[in-house]
Amino acid sequence: MELKNKNAIITGGGGAIGSEIAKRFLEEGARVIVTDNNQKALDGVYDKLKGMGEIFTKSADVTDESSVLDLVNFAEKQFSGGRIDILANVAGIAPFKHFIDTDIESFQKVMDINLKGTFLVSRMVSKKMISSGGGSIINMSSTNGILAEEGLTGYNASKAAIILLSKTMALELGKYGIRANSVCPGWIRTELQDKSGLPREMIDNYIKKIPLGRSGKTSEVADLFVFLASDRSSFITGTEIVIDGGQICQE
Numbered sequence: 001m002e003l004k005n006k007n008a009i010i011t012g013g014g015g016a017i018g019s020e021i022a023k024r025f026l027e028e029g030a031r032v033i034v035t036d037n038n039q040k041a042l043d044g045v046y047d048k049l050k051g052m053g054e055i056f057t058k059s060a061d062v063t064d065e066s067s068v069l070d071l072v073n074f075a076e077k078q079f080s081g082g083r084i085d086i087l088a089n090v091a092g093i094a095p096f097k098h099f100i101d102t103d104i105e106s107f108q109k110v111m112d113i114n115l116k117g118t119f120l121v122s123r124m125v126s127k128k129m130i131s132s133g134g135g136s137i138i139n140m141s142s143t144n145g146i147l148a149e150e151g152l153t154g155y156n157a158s159k160a161a162i163i164l165l166s167k168t169m170a171l172e173l174g175k176y177g178i179r180a181n182s183v184c185p186g187w188i189r190t191e192l193q194d195k196s197g198l199p200r201e202m203i204d205n206y207i208k209k210i211p212l213g214r215s216g217k218t219s220e221v222a223d224l225f226v227f228l229a230s231d232r233s234s235f236i237t238g239t240e241i242v243i244d245g246g247q248i249c250q251e
């Protein structure tokens with residue numbers, strides 16, 4: 001078991017990838033707090049995973065400082081010694097809007113959830129990790145944080161910023177034993193794409209560009225989170241790991 005006795009928080013844990021990460025963390029022996037701003041999704045994840053180990057759910061909005069503070073206080077109470085060893089920042093949205101049509105509200109919203117949310121939760125959890133002697137923070141970026149994609153203006157910008165935010169965290173927090181990395185998935189088949197209204201043609205074009213000839217699985221992304229959360233990645237910090245079936249090596 002890679003994460004035995006480790007305490008983990010997963011934001012966006014009600015979603016497709018976040019809930020899979022929660023499942024894999026539990027399988028590896030971690031105690032897990034799954035958090036999301038969608039209570040119904042949290043209830044569903046709890047029902048599905050409760051038999052697998054120590055799982056708690058807590059509703060929180062990652063864009064709201066007092067809500068994040070509540071979450072961290074909740075973690076301190078639930079976890080032995082109040083320690084948080086692992087933070088996976090997975091909450092995110094991907095609205096499909098061309099640059100010229102992007103209004104300030106939708107731009108602000110995607111930056112708030114994807115970037116400000118990652119910053120806020122990481123900052124509060126880091127303070128706890130500093131006092132408990134270290135931890136691993138894994139921030140969900142995307143291949144869109146490395147290469148731009150038409151129609152995802154705010155998303156591209158937010159995911160690129162997450163990579164540099166993570167590097168800054170790695171620089172400043174290394175001396176406390178805290179590692180910070182980002183994960184850049186390519187095409188992972190989930191409901192997110194359907195909700196964002198991506199055109200069918202765009203989906204087909206994606207698959208054509210992937211050398212492995214298929215979209216990725218949520219379980220494959222979750223396995224990478226397990227690795228970065230575990231002591232096996234103890235000398236890896238300040239980097240971004242692409243998991244895309246080879247897609248962006250040819251773009």
Ligand SMILES: NC(=O)c1ccc[n+]([C@@H]2O[C@H](COP(=O)([O-])OP(=O)(O)OC[C@H]3O[C@@H](n4cnc5c(N)ncnc54)[C@H](O)[C@@H]3O)[C@@H](O)[C@H]2O)c1
Nearest residue numbers: 012014015016017037038061062091092142185188190192
């Ligand atoms: N699916 C892909 O192909 C893909 C590729 C690259 C990166 N990603 C990233 O992975 C992450 C998860 O994606 P997914 O496909 O599981 O999407 P999803 O929509 O299933 O999950 C996202 C979760 O974030 C939650 N959330 C949204 N706003 C929130 C807020 N303010 N506070 C707390 N929670 C909030 C949602 O309720 C949802 O449960 C996202 O950050 C996404 O950008 C996904």
